[in-house]
Amino acid sequence: MALAVMKPVKPGLEEPHDQIHCIRITLSSKNVKNLEKVCFVLIQGAKDKSLRVKGPVRIPTKVLGITTRKSPSGEGTNTWDRFELRIHKRVIDLFTSADVVKQITSITIELGVEVEVTIAD
């Protein structure tokens, strides 16, 4: 299987910075719209620089629930409130050097979306 060429190899000059890392960006948020926006922007940014991207992997949403009695006293029919907080998570894999990633991630900051970048070798 032919791998897509990421960057033109400079004849003779191979800088140590150009080492290709496998970089994993994890985005989490309560809010699906903002999250999808950030995903889209990140992937667009990566495609513009023609990097190899593993598309947004949608990890199953975590539903954190808190179930409490509605009543302040013990009297009455036992009615319960079910509050929940939904955490959505997306994972994007990029194959580049570290500097390019910093460029990409510095541009997009949307409220309420947490971005975590890890470099795995």
Place this chain on the structure above:
Amino acid sequence: MGQKINPLGFRLGTTQDHHSLWFAQPKNFFEGLQEDQKIRNCIKNYVQKNMKISSGVEGIAHIEIQKRIDVIQVIIYLGFPKLLIEGKPKRIEELQINVQKELNCMNRKLNISITRIENPYMHPNVLAEFIAGQLKNRVSFRKAMKKAIELTEQSNTKGIQVQIAGRLDGKEIARAEWVREGRVPLQTLRAKIDYCSYTVRTIYGVLGIKIWIFVDEK
């Protein structure tokens, strides 16, 4: 029969937005919450203290908190920003210093900005503070309610409901009285309804004020 659910919480998914816009992993969520609480209390106390000196209605509608990696942005929506803007640079900076002391966190900058709301009396929080002021001055509660509704009618709302509960007129037996103008469809999710519940401490005890304002229907 049933009891009423808080219309703000009911509509969070649709017509209502959150006032705190940040995300934290479940492990660290409580820190964020506590910070938010401290900020809001600090601001409210500061505003109340200063208002006593210059006697006016404050009118904080709501406080929005946005947290990014390095900055905490606080936006205060005020109905009558005169009091905080007249002594301009002083007051806001004082506020910032106070809040930063409370928070004790050096790794994040704090940024406070003030936004003015048009039609301050269209927001239940401002109205509630107005009624509270009236009740403390021993105005008859019915008059206070009617005055409040008059004020709202100047700005265009489609409906308003005001409820005051507790020892009305200092009577021994507490009761709840409410007045409604227009329509307030609490069951309709697409109806944008602003709600506020406010407590007033009088010499006879605590009075609870609840205000529902029907703003719009999508």
